[in-house]
Amino acid sequence: MTPADHTGDTSTGAKLLTAARDVIPGGVNSATRLVGAPYVLTEAAGAYVTDADGRRYLDYHAAFGAILLGHNAPVVDDAVRRAVGGIDLVGWGVTEPEIELARLVVETIPSAEQMISAMSGSEAVAQAVRLARAVTDRPLILKFQGGFHGWQDAVARNVISTPERAYGRDPLSRGILDDAIESTVIAEFNDLDSVHELYERYPERIAAVILEPIPHNVGALVPETEFLQGLRTITAEQGSLLIFDEVITGFRHALGGYQQICGIRPDLTTFGKAMGNGYPIAGLAGPRALMERFSSAGGDVLLAGTFNGNAVSSAAGIATITYLRDHPDFYERTHALGDRMRTGLGAIVSELGIPAVPAGFGGVFALYFTEGPIRGYRDLLRDNNEAYVAFHRRMTDRGFLMLPLALKRNHISAAHTEEDVDRTLEAARDVLRSVRDDGLLS
Incomplete structure (x- = not known):
């Protein structure tokens, strides 16, 4: 069936x-x-979800990474309940929760001086792209093959592409205008030469370079320090903006996002997902000189949205960020669990003689079914999709919920334990052995 x-x-x-x-x-x-x-899922608590037929799964999917503190984390849910009992949606002026949320973001994100709220990462990216074009008066956006920045037309191309379509014309959907497709140009992650080539091909036409500092849409391509520093230098010299899409990395890897770890300050930062631990919230932050272009008092870039800054989403964001600020051991613990998972997977594939590479950063892990090393998307074109699909299906049958697509990542939350990781590795050993023995690795 x-x-x-x-x-x-x-x-x-x-x-x-x-x-x-x-x-x-x-x-x-x-x-x-x-x-x-x-699956039809009916319950979620901590590190587990339950389906309509009572089957319980240890959850590493984590709603694509939106769950950071565990499902239905009391510290967040209690804050939301208090917000519901206070102000709801008024659509006029400003409320205390949205002021407090913006203050927290400005205090924690190194490159942020001001912030605007949104309801999804796609919306935040759309605002960033529009702002970059307004500031530079240029049409083109440079993104990297494999990077995902939401569903909106300006960036909805060249995500998980086949070998035949990678780096070429590969829109995610029908219905995207040719002009929108052609307004985005594609480079290779961790390859500054490919970036230089595009600037030479399109002189003074590239408004911004946008990237996930770690492209978690395709698992975990860890950036080389020289690459990120090179992007900062190139964009500054060329008069473009550098946009870090930290919708996944933001708040998950460090309180100040991956930019806190790498020391690179982008011009604009988008964030979302884990920011509200499952509640709909996102944002765009940057320096005052750029962000005030959104101001209704003299600004020239449209900012609108009925639900932007609503009390419920703001309360969730405040509670999540405050918890992370007050519990710095969260990062030490989830990073250690991620290391434990990746080290364990590496030992298993080595023991079984399986051509696979564990990857990841912090509390995020992935398993590529190919030989290493993995630097960019070209290396991922060798990935064995059939082997991953079999691995995923058999792990799900054993009660472990992971992202179903090959090249995707999985997430460890505050609710996971060492025992959870060890049990996952025990199951993975049996499943990987069965995948090998069934001849799915050739």
């Missing part, structure tokens, strides 16, 4: 999925939620 065919399946989950498909296109509200076997 395929995921699309539930004929004869009388489980509660199958019935609910059939009902979902009747009223929601494909049965889900985001395309990648339908990759692999579909």
Whole structure:
């Protein structure tokens, strides 16, 4: 029985999925939620989620990384309940929660002097791209093959591309205008020569370079220090803005984001996901001289959004960031668990003679089914998709929930323990042995 065919399946989950498909296109509200076997989830607490038929899963998916403190973390949920009992949505003026959230962000993000709120990372990136074009009066955005910056047209191309389409014209969707596709140019991560070539090809036309400082959309390509420093130098010399998309890395790897770790100060930073531990919130931050272009008092870049800065989302963001600020041991602990997972996976694939490379940073881990070293997307074109799909499916059958697409990453939260990691590694050893023995690695 395929995921699309539930004929004869009388489980509660199958019935609910059939009902979902009747009223929601494909049965889900985001395309990648339908990759692999579909699940109907009904409960979430700590490091676990439970499906409609009572099966419990240790969760490393973490809502694509939005869960940082564990599902339904009391410190966040309690703050949201208090917010619900106070002011709701007024749509006029400003409220104390959004002021407090912006203050916290400015205090914690090294490059931030002002911040605007949004409801998703895609919205924050859209604002960053528009601002960059306004500031520079240039049309083009440079992004990197494999990087994901949301669903909006300006950056919705060349994400997980096939070998035939990588680095060429590879929009994520039909319906994107040719002008939008052509307004984004593609370079190779960790390759400054490819960036120089694009600046030579499009002199004084590139408004901004945007990147995930660690491209977690394709697992975890760790940036070389010279690469990030080179981008900072090139963009400054060429009159472009440098945008760090820290929607995944922000607050997850360090309180001040990856920029705190690498010491590079971008012109603009987007963040979201873990910022609110599962509640919808995102933001864009940067220096006052740039951000005040959004000001209604003399600014020339549109800022609008009914739900921007709403009390519930702001409360979640305040509670999450405050917890992280007051518990610096969180990062030491989750980084140690990530190291434990990656080291364990490395020992297993070596022991079993499997051509695979564990990767990651901090509390994020990935497993590439290819030989190393892995520097950029070109190296990932060798990845064995069939082997990963089998690994994912069999781990799910054993009660471990991971992202279903090859090249994706997985996330460790405050709710995970050493025992969770060790149990995961024990299951992974058995599953990887079965993948090898079934001849899926050739």
